[in-house]
Amino acid sequence: MTYYSLVFPLFFAAAVLVFWLVPPKARPAVLLAASAVYMAGWGALSLGVLAGVTLVTWACGRGLAAAKTTAGRRVFLVLGLLGSAGYLFARKAVPLFAPGVSLLAVTGLAFYALQAAAYIADLYKGKCPVQKNLLTYAVYVSFFPRILSGPIGRPEEFFPQLENLCSGSRRCEPQRLRRGLVTMLGGWAEKLVISNLLSAWVTPIYARWTECSAPVVLVGGLGFAFSLYFDFAGYSHLALGASRVLSIDLPANFRRPFFAQSMGEFWQRWHISLSGWLRDYIYIPLGGSRHGPLRRTLNLIATFVVSGLWHGSAWHYLFWGLLHALLQIAGILTKPLRRPFAGRGGAVMVWVRRAFVTFCFAVTLVFFNASSVAQGFGMIGRMFSGAAGLGPLDLGVSGTELAFAALGLVIAFVLDLVAEKAEAQGSCLYDRFAALPGAVRTAALLVLAVTVLVFACRLVGGDAASFYYAQF
Amino acid sequence: MKGFLLRLAAFVLAALVLFAGVLGLSAFAPFSEIFAKLTDSTGYSASASEEIGAHIANVQADDGATALILGDSVCWQVFDPFSLCNTAYRIDGSNRAVTLAGQYLLAKAFLDAHPGATDVYLILTPDSFAAGFDAGYGYQYAAAPFAAAGLLDGLDETTRAELNAAYGAPFLTKDFVRWADASPLVKKLYLNALEVLPDKESQGALPAMAARNLENLAALCEERGAAFHLLCAPLADSEARRTSMAALEEAFRRAGLYDSYATYFTCTPWYDPALFGEDGVHFDNATADMDFYAQVIRDIQAATGLLDGLVLSYD
Numbered sequence: 074m075t076y077y078s079l080v081f082p083l084f085f086a087a088a089v090l091v092f093w094l095v096p097p098k099a100r101p102a103v104l105l106a107a108s109a110v111y112m113a114g115w116g117a118l119s120l121g122v123l124a125g126v127t128l129v130t131w132a133c134g135r136g137l138a139a140a141k142t143t144a145g146r147r148v149f150l151v152l153g154l155l156g157s158a159g160y161l162f163a164r165k166a167v168p169l170f171a172p173g174v175s176l177l178a179v180t181g182l183a184f185y186a187l188q189a190a191a192y193i194a195d196l197y198k199g200k201c202p203v204q205k206n207l208l209t210y211a212v213y214v215s216f217f218p219r220i221l222s223g224p225i226g227r228p229e230e231f232f233p234q235l236e237n238l239c240s241g242s243r244r245c246e247p248q249r250l251r252r253g254l255v256t257m258l259g260g261w262a263e264k265l266v267i268s269n270l271l272s273a274w275v276t277p278i279y280a281r282w283t284e285c286s287a288p289v290v291l292v293g294g295l296g297f298a299f300s301l302y303f304d305f306a307g308y309s310h311l312a313l314g315a316s317r318v319l320s321i322d323l324p325a326n327f328r329r330p331f332f333a334q335s336m337g338e339f340w341q342r343w344h345i346s347l348s349g350w351l352r353d354y355i356y357i358p359l360g361g362s363r364h365g366p367l368r369r370t371l372n373l374i375a376t377f378v379v380s381g382l383w384h385g386s387a388w389h390y391l392f393w394g395l396l397h398a399l400l401q402i403a404g405i406l407t408k409p410l411r412r413p414f415a416g417r418g419g420a421v422m423v424w425v426r427r428a429f430v431t432f433c434f435a436v437t438l439v440f441f442n443a444s445s446v447a448q449g450f451g452m453i454g455r456m457f458s459g460a461a462g463l464g465p466l467d468l469g470v471s472g473t474e475l476a477f478a479a480l481g482l483v484i485a486f487v488l489d490l491v492a493e494k495a496e497a498q499g500s501c502l503y504d505r506f507a508a509l510p511g512a513v514r515t516a517a518l519l520v521l522a523v524t525v526l527v528f529a530c531r532l533v534g535g536d537a538a539s540f541y542y543a544q545f
Numbered sequence: 546m547k548g549f550l551l552r553l554a555a556f557v558l559a560a561l562v563l564f565a566g567v568l569g570l571s572a573f574a575p576f577s578e579i580f581a582k583l584t585d586s587t588g589y590s591a592s593a594s595e596e597i598g599a600h601i602a603n604v605q606a607d608d609g610a611t612a613l614i615l616g617d618s619v620c621w622q623v624f625d626p627f628s629l630c631n632t633a634y635r636i637d638g639s640n641r642a643v644t645l646a647g648q649y650l651l652a653k654a655f656l657d658a659h660p661g662a663t664d665v666y667l668i669l670t671p672d673s674f675a676a677g678f679d680a681g682y683g684y685q686y687a688a689a690p691f692a693a694a695g696l697l698d699g700l701d702e703t704t705r706a707e708l709n710a711a712y713g714a715p716f717l718t719k720d721f722v723r724w725a726d727a728s729p730l731v732k733k734l735y736l737n738a739l740e741v742l743p744d745k746e747s748q749g750a751l752p753a754m755a756a757r758n759l760e761n762l763a764a765l766c767e768e769r770g771a772a773f774h775l776l777c778a779p780l781a782d783s784e785a786r787r788t789s790m791a792a793l794e795e796a797f798r799r800a801g802l803y804d805s806y807a808t809y810f811t812c813t814p815w816y817d818p819a820l821f822g823e824d825g826v827h828f829d830n831a832t833a834d835m836d837f838y839a840q841v842i843r844d845i846q847a848a849t850g851l852l853d854g855l856v857l858s859y860d
Contacts, residue, residue, distance in 0.1 A: 533737045
């Protein structure tokens with residue numbers, strides 16, 4: 074079951090209804106039951122591993138809290154990290170060095186393993202209290218709105234909210250429900266309209282890049298960046314919206330990344346929960362920027378290589394991570410040179426910088442989505458070769474579909490502009506929307522809902538692409 | 546909270562009504578094509594309805610024919626090349642998805658339009674008897690075209706009830722069929738909704754529906770004074786085909802139909818499997834030509850003593 078399964082709206086409505094109807098103290102049990110049902114849809118193995126990781130890390134957390142010596146605490150730290158992320162690391166790393174060997178994939182593990190590891194690490198550092206209640210901890214690890222693709226949660230943002238819900242101090246409010254449902258509708262639109270249309274066009278370009286003309290490969294590279302963004306941002310908005318309906322606020326995972334003016338800023342806007350996790354649990358423990366330029370450089374490389382490995386167990390993912398480390402290092406090295414120009418050039422330079430960042434990211438993504446590093450280099454070479462070949466309408470996607478994808482991109486761009494401006498003024502896109510006259514709001518939401526329903530028909534009877542990040 | 550829930554329910558209802566409006570709009574040009582592309586429904590065209598609709602129009606044509614040849618795609622492959630040089634024979638082989646119920650309706654339409662008809666031939670491979678009202682091609686070939694032509698009432702009550710159970714009575718009306726044929730989006734949604742229903746268990750080589758319609762066809766011909774002939778289409782002489790033929794023969798015996806249609810089993814035209822294409826069912830078009838098909842028909846004529854006067858040349 075995913076957010077766009079036909080059965081999901083029924084499942085979600087039932088879960089929400091029961092959640093708000095039972096006494097507050099029973100709410101965690103409802104959430105856990107709903108999460109178990111949701112996960113069971115992915116098979117017994119996925120459910121079993123989730124239960125195993127939950128039990129092992131909870132027990133390690135109890136042991137860590139009870140340990141009286143540093144050595145004892147360290148033992149439970151190591152056990153807890155192995156119990157949470159050990160299998161994930163092995164699944165990603167083993168195929169690199171033993172080609173042909175593939176460990177079993179477990180749905181959602183790449184996300185909840187990091188949450189469990191964050192709990193153990195925070196507990197060790199004294200940043201969060203031990204969670205004695207297994208039920209509460211199990212809800213933290215398995216919370217179904219985010220279990221497939223995040224955002225990756227942290228103990229300090231989740232446990233207090235769950236306690237408020239249990240105590241009854243947080244109630245079912247129409248404002249929250251409305252905002253949650255509108256956010257979900259937006260997420261569906263991002264995924265079903267923009268991402269899926271672009272994906273239908275981009276996938277054959279990657280499969281037949283040697284036959285495509287240079288401009289098609291170039292625009293296809295850019296198209297994949299947008300397709301991936303709207304796929305993952307769509308999922309994240311669905312997770313945020315669904316959680317909000319349950320009165321739990323999750324951290325935002327995206328903040329208009331293509332508006333970033335440097336690669337450093339980009340990673341503060343793209344997959345924020347993973348970037349923050351890597352920063353807090355890999356980069357900073359390695360020393361961060363505290364031990365000189367060389368150590369900082371090595372730490373950056375290590376962090377981004379881990380990021381690449383997290384995304385996939387293949388060398389082209391690692392190469393993608395390495396490229397981003399190099400871009401970060403280049404950004405740091407050229408900072409003194411760029412400093413005199415900072416703030417100059419007005420709006421034109423702002424957009425030039427944004428375009429440059431987007432272009433750099435799109436180019437690195439070619440290695441991400443290619444099947445090998447060699448294909449990545451081949452595609453980039455072809456992009457700038459001037460080669461003739463298949464045109465944009467020779468790939469099984471009609472002009473009508475491309476026109477709608479372009480229209481979706483334009484609308485999303487305008488909304489991002491409004492959101493960027495609103496955020497600069499201490500507001501947000503939803504507040505701007507809520508300030509519109511009621512009739513305009515209703516009309517806009519109806520158009521959006523019908524558009525989503527129409528494009529959901531693409532999923533009927535076909536092999537619709539799943540959420541990209543769910544495969545990690 | 547109550548007010549919010551009421552507004553939410555009204556919103557969902559309004560969205561569904563608007564979506565229904567989109568489905569209605571999707572039956573009209575140019576929206577039909579636009580929505581088909583946007584919803585990836587272009588593969589759900591009206592081609593099956595057009596194909597079987599043409600057969601229905603053909604058998605109803607006032608052309609002076611006195612004999613009708615119906616059958617599956619092997620019958621079509623062998624006999625259709627000679628359809629234009631025959632005036633006494635109306636040749637309308639189609640495919641197995643039409644089912645025995647569809648073949649019955651085609652024959653009935655022919656007999657209604659040709660009161661002086663003398664012979665009706667049904668030429669099938671053994672697999673074609675097993676075709677039923679499935680979610681795949683059944684609706685498109687056996688139900689929708691006949692519903693559009695207003696012919697479904699010609700079936701017996703049991704078969705009509707089976708059709709209604711399989712596809713739903715509202716979806717067997719002229720209006721819905723025409724809507725679905727005009728809107729690939731509507732057809733896609735409907736056909737995929739059918740796929741959600743559990744598959745029916747296989748009813749063996751000769752399902753009750755096939756046996757019933759075969760008997761109905763024979764009775765109809767007798768009532769109209771026409772001779773009915775069930776003939777076997779050419780088969781590859783392979784173990785698989787021999788096995789399926791034996792299973793069908795056994796099913797005919799169990800149903801008490803063998804004696805009436807013994808010719809089907811005793812005059813089976815077996816051919817070297819090398820002459821057939823990859824599916825082992827149809828002749829390989831790369832090697833088979835008009836002369837070859839004419840010889841196949843002559844073999845059938847010689848074995849059965851039927852199909853008298855069928856013209857096998859354009860000379």
